[in-house]
Amino acid sequence: MKNLLYLIGILSIISCNQQIYTQTVETEKTEKIKVYLLGTFHFAQTDSTYNVLDSDKQKSIEYLSEIIAKNNPNKIFTERQPEFEFQNKIDSLYKIYIKMSRPLKTKNEIFQVGFRTAKKLGHEKVYQCDHPGQYGTLNMAVMEYAEKNNQTDILEGKSIGSVMRYESTVNEDSIMNNNTLFKYLQWINSPEVMNTSHSFYNTNFPQIGSNYYYNYDDDDTLIGAELTADWYRRNIMIYSKIINQLDYNESAIFLLIGADHVPIIKNLFKGNPYFEVVETSKWLK
Template identity: 30%
Template structure:
């Protein structure tokens, strides 16, 4: 009886030690999320920032400085806001750029993503976007009017335009690195997400939930992006950099924080 009890105690201790060891040695992929403005104006967002001359000598120097710092992370993958189905064409352009046969256009995908990938000597820049239209846009507007909730959309517009003015002022006075540091502050990310949760989600509440459905369209797109991210990260990846429009970052950050395969790296800890 004593012998059996001793063996049982040993097995429990062994299982505890192997479990603890497994947890300590579990590999986590570091992921740096960079919320950015769109350098060009794709006209896909309801509220858009005025564009700047990112091809000017000043901005090009700033982009070199930015990507030099980011390259020190030794990232094994760089992911950009380009549809996953465009991977082949993106690969072709990236290969032309690496061999000096392609001039980077005005897009943060190339100006930051391609430039950084070349410095990291990556073979590919990963496309992880998935575009879903906001199918409930017209229903939300009609519902707001019908339910005397147009004030919500008006308040939303005031807040969104205030944010854009702030970012535009920052862009005029600051370097690209300083703008990115500002955009990725927790309070700025929270402001962006609150547009959906504070205003839009209320529209049609208790009736047809048009606002909630609109917000679900936005979450669906980000969930699809998240699934593309995690699907393209493999066990050999130690550090991933994601470059996306700032509005996506709060949701993607929340999703990745709750996946224990990843460790979030704060941008302000890299861009000092």
């Protein structure tokens, strides 16, 4: 009889805790911060044939800025390390920008989209959240290893268990040059492009390296997996820098970042009960 009463007591506690948890989650759902993510190419890295300062590109950027502003994000985050603030002060540049009456002639998307939209919204600051990684160094090592060990077919998406990035199956230059900049950004943020770019990190890179022995003293044993791990690490750090600059009174935030970063950061926000990711296709139109 005592054991039965003990069991009933335990079950009551569990039921009570479940009720409290459910109520907490329901409360959080009504207060979630909307997250708007936009993957982009780096405006300043295009050649002379594609100039974002041209009038047609500026019309697209202005239209994009208006759409972002309509969602009324309380904070705009950009792909720049906040640690660089003491070297090249984004804060100071933004304060100068909001007093300017003429268009800015700097190509970088931080200025063209981030500054422009923040000014429309009357923001006093544009936030920075990037974090360093070793992609360049590791990617070079992966390429060298693949060439020496007959694994280039994996990187090209031609072997079993690998994928081909969607942009590699079409003429991206044609899409870029024969559409407005806004339409091109819509294409970059489409599921086909986003999903295959993300899959590339999870399927192709981890296969580069040894497939029959593993030696912790040999840096090349899991060289491809090292690249993927570093890529995930960098994006987790970016996500951390974003949420650590919030006071959780925000109703919405916006992130402008290189397109390949979006899938991981999106997944991190989706796993956080305080946030609601708004699918890009629903607002980028």
